Amino acid sequence: MSNAPEDLFKNVISHAKEYGFVFPSSEIYDGLSAVYDYGQNGVELKNNIKTYWWKAMVQMNENIVGLDSAIFMHPTIWKASGHVDGFSDPMIDNKVTNKRYRADQLLEDKVSELMSKAVEEAKVKGIATNYEDGFLSGPVSISKEQAYQDFLNLDEDYKKGRELMQKVEDSIKDDDLIGLRKLIIDYEIKDPLSKEEPDWTEVRQFNLMFSTQMGAIAGEADVVYLRPETAQGIFVNYLNVQKSGRMKIPFGIAQIGKAFRNEVIARQFIIRMREFEQMEMQYFVRPGTQRDWFEKWKEARLKWHLALGTEAAKYRFHEHTKLAHYADAAFDIEFEFPFGFKEVEGIHSRTNFDLSQHQKFSNKKMQYFDPELGPDGKPYGNYIPYVIETSIGLDRMFLLTMINAYEEEDLSTEERQDSRTVLRLHPCLAPVKAAIFPLTKKDGLPEKAQQIMDSLKIDFNLQCEEKDTIGKRYRRQDAIGTPFCITVDHQTLEDDTVTIRYRDTMQQERVNAADLQKIIGDLVSWKNLLG
RNA sequence: GCGGAAAUAGCUCAGCUGGUAGAGCAUCAGUUUCCCAAACUGAAGGCCGCGGGUUCGAAUCCCGUUUUCCGCUCCA
Numbered sequence: 001m002s003n004a005p006e007d008l009f010k011n012v013i014s015h016a017k018e019y020g021f022v023f024p025s026s027e028i029y030d031g032l033s034a035v036y037d038y039g040q041n042g043v044e045l046k047n048n049i050k051t052y053w054w055k056a057m058v059q060m061n062e063n064i065v066g067l068d069s070a071i072f073m074h075p076t077i078w079k080a081s082g083h084v085d086g087f088s089d090p091m092i093d094n095k096v097t098n099k100r101y102r103a104d105q106l107l108e109d110k111v112s113e114l115m116s117k118a119v120e121e122a123k124v125k126g127i128a129t130n131y132e133d134g135f136l137s138g139p140v141s142i143s144k145e146q147a148y149q150d151f152l153n154l155d156e157d158y159k160k161g162r163e164l165m166q167k168v169e170d171s172i173k174d175d176d177l178i179g180l181r182k183l184i185i186d187y188e189i190k191d192p193l194s195k196e197e198p199d200w201t202e203v204r205q206f207n208l209m210f211s212t213q214m215g216a217i218a219g220e221a222d223v224v225y226l227r228p229e230t231a232q233g234i235f236v237n238y239l240n241v242q243k244s245g246r247m248k249i250p251f252g253i254a255q256i257g258k259a260f261r262n263e264v265i266a267r268q269f270i271i272r273m274r275e276f277e278q279m280e281m282q283y284f285v286r287p288g289t290q291r292d293w294f295e296k297w298k299e300a301r302l303k304w305h306l307a308l309g310t311e312a313a314k315y316r317f318h319e320h321t322k323l324a325h326y327a328d329a330a331f332d333i334e335f336e337f338p339f340g341f342k343e344v345e346g347i348h349s350r351t352n353f354d355l356s357q358h359q360k361f362s363n364k365k366m367q368y369f370d371p372e373l374g375p376d377g378k379p380y381g382n383y384i385p386y387v388i389e390t391s392i393g394l395d396r397m398f399l400l401t402m403i404n405a406y407e408e409e410d411l412s413t414e415e416r417q418d419s420r421t422v423l424r425l426h427p428c429l430a431p432v433k434a435a436i437f438p439l440t441k442k443d444g445l446p447e448k449a450q451q452i453m454d455s456l457k458i459d460f461n462l463q464c465e466e467k468d469t470i471g472k473r474y475r476r477q478d479a480i481g482t483p484f485c486i487t488v489d490h491q492t493l494e495d496d497t498v499t500i501r502y503r504d505t506m507q508q509e510r511v512n513a514a515d516l517q518k519i520i521g522d523l524v525s526w527k528n529l530l531g
Numbered sequence: 532g533c534g535g536a537a538a539u540a541g542c543u544c545a546g547c548u549g550g551u552a553g554a555g556c557a558u559c560a561g562u563u564u565c566c567c568a569a570a571c572u573g574a575a576g577g578c579c580g581c582g583g584g585u586u587c588g589a590a591u592c593c594c595g596u597u598u599u600c601c602g603c604u605c606c607a
Contacts, residue, residue, distance in 0.1 A: 014542080411568095468568095469568080470567065471568055472567080475567070476568095478567095
């Protein structure tokens with residue numbers, strides 16, 4: 001037992017496996033890298049986190065509704081969102097320096113080099129004075145055209161540069177990775193950071209998105225992607241929901257769902273997985289009000305996290321100063337994992353970028369008519385709404401919850417050493433709400449326990465255990481975070497009372513069996529989190 | 532992707548300079564036990580990650596490979 005952070009992380013991982021929370025995927029076949037399965041307790045905890053989020057977002061907000069869009073979507077969606085072009089790059093590694101580069105960029109650098117050499121010469125010869133974006137302009141004398149043509153014909157480097165640019169473009173268009181590598185070798189491209197002779201690997205395509213074929217017969221036209229984010233499913237359904245639900249701006253659409261990304265490096269347990277789950281809400285607002293809503297959602301999401309009782313010091317809030325092209329404000333909620341602060345949730349002001357893109361690519365109007373009167377007494381009229389996004393990684397939230405709840409508690413007294421491992425999960429999130437134990441296996445106690453179990457199991461996820469000493473059973477439930485244990489003893493048979501033992505304090509009290517429904521119900525009520 | 536380390540029962544590990552696989556916990560069947568883990572008896576459980584090589588003989592030595600961990604690198 002040790003409290004060092006790296007040990008804590010290791011212990012949580014093995015605890016998660018040992019007690020049926022998280023298993024490595026396909027383990028009996030040596031595993032599948034960066035993919036994990038949720039076990040019998042994991043799925044309960046995960047579902048409870050989802051419920052907490054769904055209730056806080058959808059149920060508690062009258063103007064937010066849910067959505068469950070398909071994982072498969074029309075391929076053009078990913079062109080509109082920028083995922084197709086933005087995140088599929090040919091990569092090449094230099095085995096000497098272990099540096100990785102984008103093959104096309106290396107070659108484009110070479111093109112620039114050749115061309116600027118040409119321009120230097122041209123300047124000397126007095127043909128051209130300017131060099132912009134790889135093209136020549138501004139001849140000093142004679143006919144502009146003439147000088148330019150002369151230059152193109154005369155200068156070897158310029159010709160070579162143009163030629164190479166064309167070849168690179170062709171290779172990329174044809175997905176000719178072997179051709180790209182050949183160009184790198186033929187043009188003797190050096191490692192930009194090393195003077196040594198490079199040893200290039202094959203060129204490999206790095207694709208953020210997974211692709212598959214739709215339809216039984218494979219063909220170019222049938223490629224569909226597994227969504228790399230759930231947000232686009234919301235954007236492309238924004239009109240459907242707005243119209244069918246008669247939604248008035250501002251309104252939100254919430255979705256929980258799987259997303260898929262190829263990561264260059266996917267490690268650190270369920271922090272970075274190829275298949276992961278997101279809980280996203282897109283909030284559509286009138287242009288100009290986005291800053292206020294951004295602040296409002298920042299606050300609301302922080303409160304959602306802190307309501308669970310997590311120490312505020314474990315959280316860090318990071319406002320981006322460098323913004324993505326589609327955002328006008330961005331804010332991360334980060335949690336201090338044992339290996340450092342990591343983003344758990346992002347609140348982003350995405351402007352109208354996505355909806356505008358979809359309007360452009362789909363030729364469908366994405367605008368909303370706002371009948372409300374503005375300060376000038378006229379309606380706001382038609383506009384494409386701005387969007388505030390809240391996006392939380394469910395798997396990261398799950399891990400955060402496990403790490404935060406995990407404790408190896410020292411219970412030693414002077415007489416003897418003792419310890420227990422306890423998951424101090426919030427009762428609302430605990431996989432099992434209560435365990436029911438007959439104190440011994442005879443005298444009708446198991447039957448009595450089963451009776452109580454049957455009367456409560458409609459409302460709560462319960463376990464009934466009669467094996468092993470009572471102490472062992474308590475400890476087993478502590479280890480999966482069960483907040484309450486109910487013990488049936490001989491007195492129960494006489495007066496129908498039981499003891500209820502609290503996980504966190506290990507204290508117990510005697511209550512009427514008939515009151516259990518209310519007692520447990522109050523303790524695990526969502527009111528405790530949402531009220 | 533590179534470098535380093537590791538892989539033996541469900542878990543934590545032992546197993547030296549090669550000689551047919553071991554413990555504790557957990558599991559199962561009993562015994563005991565009226566409230567906080569490791570009481571008693573018995574049982575079951577292993578292609579020693581996988582493949583090859585050296586050897587009369589390999590968990591042990593060598594090579595390859597896979598997975599995991601730790602660094603570096605890269606990246607929504």
